[in-house]
Amino acid sequence: xxxxxxxxxxxxxTAVSGQELSEQLQVSRTAVWKTIRQLQEEGYQIEATQNRxxxxxxxPDMVSAWExxxxxxxxxxxxxxxxFESVESTxxxxxxxxxxxxxxxxxxxxxxxxxxxxxRGRSWSSAEDGAVMMxxxxxxxxxxxxxxxxxxxxxxxxxxxxxxxxxxxxQIKWPNDVIIAGKKICGILTEMSAEPDAVSHIVVxxxxxxxxxxxxxxxxxxATSVFLEAKKRISRAELIAAVTRKFARCYEQFLIxxxxxxxxxxxxxxxxxxxxxxxxxxxxxxYRAVARGITDDGALLVEQKDGTxxxxxxxxxxxxxxxxxx
Amino acid sequence: xxxxxxxxxxxxxTAVSGQELSEQLQVSRTAVWKTIRQLQEEGYQIEATQNRxxxxxxxPDMVSAWExxxxxxxxxxxxxxxxFESVESTxxxxxxxxxxxxxxxxxxxxxxxxxxxxxRGRSWSSAEDGAVMMxxxxxxxxxxxxxxxxxxxxxxxxxxxxxxxxxxxxQIKWPNDVIIAGKKICGILTEMSAEPDAVSHIVVxxxxxxxxxxxxxxxxxxATSVFLEAKKRISRAELIAAVTRKFARCYEQFLIxxxxxxxxxxxxxxxxxxxxxxxxxxxxxxYRAVARGITDDGALLVEQKDGTxxxxxxxxxxxxxxxxxx
Numbered sequence: 001x002x003x004x005x006x007x008x009x010x011x012x013x014t015a016v017s018g019q020e021l022s023e024q025l026q027v028s029r030t031a032v033w034k035t036i037r038q039l040q041e042e043g044y045q046i047e048a049t050q051n052r053x054x055x056x057x058x059x060p061d062m063v064s065a066w067e068x069x070x071x072x073x074x075x076x077x078x079x080x081x082x083x084f085e086s087v088e089s090t091x092x093x094x095x096x097x098x099x100x101x102x103x104x105x106x107x108x109x110x111x112x113x114x115x116x117x118x119x120r121g122r123s124w125s126s127a128e129d130g131a132v133m134m135x136x137x138x139x140x141x142x143x144x145x146x147x148x149x150x151x152x153x154x155x156x157x158x159x160x161x162x163x164x165x166x167x168x169x170x171q172i173k174w175p176n177d178v179i180i181a182g183k184k185i186c187g188i189l190t191e192m193s194a195e196p197d198a199v200s201h202i203v204v205x206x207x208x209x210x211x212x213x214x215x216x217x218x219x220x221x222x223a224t225s226v227f228l229e230a231k232k233r234i235s236r237a238e239l240i241a242a243v244t245r246k247f248a249r250c251y252e253q254f255l256i257x258x259x260x261x262x263x264x265x266x267x268x269x270x271x272x273x274x275x276x277x278x279x280x281x282x283x284x285x286x287y288r289a290v291a292r293g294i295t296d297d298g299a300l301l302v303e304q305k306d307g308t309x310x311x312x313x314x315x316x317x318x319x320x321x322x323x324x325x326x
Numbered sequence: 327x328x329x330x331x332x333x334x335x336x337x338x339x340t341a342v343s344g345q346e347l348s349e350q351l352q353v354s355r356t357a358v359w360k361t362i363r364q365l366q367e368e369g370y371q372i373e374a375t376q377n378r379x380x381x382x383x384x385x386p387d388m389v390s391a392w393e394x395x396x397x398x399x400x401x402x403x404x405x406x407x408x409x410f411e412s413v414e415s416t417x418x419x420x421x422x423x424x425x426x427x428x429x430x431x432x433x434x435x436x437x438x439x440x441x442x443x444x445x446r447g448r449s450w451s452s453a454e455d456g457a458v459m460m461x462x463x464x465x466x467x468x469x470x471x472x473x474x475x476x477x478x479x480x481x482x483x484x485x486x487x488x489x490x491x492x493x494x495x496x497q498i499k500w501p502n503d504v505i506i507a508g509k510k511i512c513g514i515l516t517e518m519s520a521e522p523d524a525v526s527h528i529v530v531x532x533x534x535x536x537x538x539x540x541x542x543x544x545x546x547x548x549a550t551s552v553f554l555e556a557k558k559r560i561s562r563a564e565l566i567a568a569v570t571r572k573f574a575r576c577y578e579q580f581l582i583x584x585x586x587x588x589x590x591x592x593x594x595x596x597x598x599x600x601x602x603x604x605x606x607x608x609x610x611x612x613y614r615a616v617a618r619g620i621t622d623d624g625a626l627l628v629e630q631k632d633g634t635x636x637x638x639x640x641x642x643x644x645x646x647x648x649x650x651x652x
Contacts, residue, residue: 016636019484044554066614117374119521143471143519144470144471144473144520145469145470145471147520148522148523149472149524150522151522159418189521190521190522191519191520191521192470192519192521192522193517193518193519194470194473194517194518194520195445195478195515195517195518196476196516197474197639234562280432313523314522314523320440
């Protein structure tokens with residue numbers, strides 16, 4: 001009910017009476033009043049005036065299922081949002097919920113991650129205070145080989161959402177790091193459970209440095225946050241809702257042909273590697289080439305010294321930019 | 327210790343004294359005696375003679391970690407064998423053990439499966455009495471797309487092991503059903519957990535109808551067992567050990583180039599579809615062609631009416647033999 005009350009208060013231009021809320025939500029006025037009080041205790045500033053009713057003045061920077069859900073009441077993509085106080089990692093929880101048969105797409109949120117992981121089992125330290133840690137779980141009817149394309153679509157969605165909510169101009173480092181001024185602001189970890197010819201479920205884990213005020217010395221050169229770049233705090237729930245809208249659109253575009261064809265242009269506009277020299281390491285050998293874009297299958301297209309084009313897959317190579325700041 | 331004692335007794339041509347066992351295993355004679363008694367209680371016929379020592383006369387048809395382990399003491403492939411009385415499915419348990427960080431390759435065995443599954447979530451009913459239900463967990467450094475090749479290698483290993491232990495002549499129906507006289511004797515379900523460009527772990531679940539004496543009417547035309555074909559009961563542990571040896575070899579051959587090149591010939595000799603008409607269903611359309619073998623990537627190679635060759639992937643099509651008995 002918190003979700004619905006927040007939605008009604010947020011979308012109403014005037015105060016809403018207890019009577020109106022009770023009618024709209026089909027619950028008793030006592031239930032409305034109790035829920036309002038709970039929200040107030042959680043830090044929501046809800047003004048209550050005898051004659052006019054309730055007005056939402058401000059809310060806390062809260063990552064909860066109801067806070068995010070209240071911002072997505074009019075957007076039909078997620079079957080459910082699962083919010084936690086603390087989990088080992090949102091990807092792990094999402095996988096468990098998928099195995100337990102929960103309907104997809106769904107979103108897992110948490111306030112705290114005790115064992116976040118990056119790609120290939122590397123540790124991922126999320127600055128808890130002010131970070132967003134979230135995982136989408138999807139059950140698309142695709143072959144496992146297509147999952148790498150989906151991670152590019154996710155990177156695009158996050159980059160677009162960050163720009164929309166913050167006014168910043170983020171870019172994408174292939175395949176799916178979102179960066180601002182050369183520093184990483186978001187990491188994405190895609191994991192799937194599959195049979196050889198069919199995906200059972202895919203979990204797209206997204207970590208965004210939002211209201212993070214400082215980084216430890218060893219990360220300062222590599223990482224940044226919305227707060228550090230935009231010099232303001234933003235509502236994480238609003239960002240999560242925006243990412244969800246963008247992600248739903250990118251996901252649907254991806255599903256049409258199970259490739260990047262419909263998203264390639266939007267992706268390449270943000271591609272920081274475009275027309276830049278990249279260092280490619282393949283099978284022990286290392287060489288430089290110029291990135292010219294991506295293919296429909298999400299591979300990086302590079303121009304070699306002799307002018308021939310080559311497709312680079314993230315599985316085979318690590319791409320390091322040599323443009324100074326990565 | 328059961329494993330070691332069974333190994334010593336089974337591989338010794340003469341009786342083994344308690345003193346010898348105690349020295350070889352570096353345990354007390356009391357411990358040896360206690361374990362021997364436990365084994366006797368489990369149904370092992372161990373003859374104990376005052377002067378000469380212990381002799382293993384016969385063992386029960388037991389699917390346990392120690393019974394199988396005692397037959398693989400001299401074969402170094404598995405890091406561990408986990409045996410259970412009852413699990414929902416050995417694939418599920420193997421995945422959980424992998425997530426918990428157990429070292430691969432390992433094998434999961436069970437006496438009873440309460441929720442066995444087939445491909446694409448279909449139910450898999452295993453006739454419990456006399457069936458083998460097992461899952462290997464592997465952590466190969468391969469791309470997800472290569473997993474489909476591994477399932478073919480697994481089918482080959484099971485087919486070879488069944489023939490070796492039973493004297494029967496099994497065949498493979500592409501991609502990996504093992505059949506005898508046109509009826510299914512083994513089903514394989516391969517599942518993986520992966521990032522888009524790297525497999526985390528692969529679980530290969532294998533169900534074999536071994537000492538199954540009868541099938542319900544609706545399965546009689548489709549399924550058979552070692553017992554029904556060979557007219558004798560065989561040791562399931564012996565078969566599991568044989569499958570493990572064959573599987574280890576096929577897996578290692580697969581890993582060299584991550585394809586079927588080294589196994590193709592052995593596979594095609596057993597391919598029941600070879601030079602047979604198969605019915606292919608692709609995107610709503612249905613047509614016939616003649617199977618001519620497999621590619622290095624594990625696709626079925628079919629010759630169309632106009633003489634052109636086509637590669638068929640299991641994800642896109644269902645192949646039905648039209649040679650009468652499938």
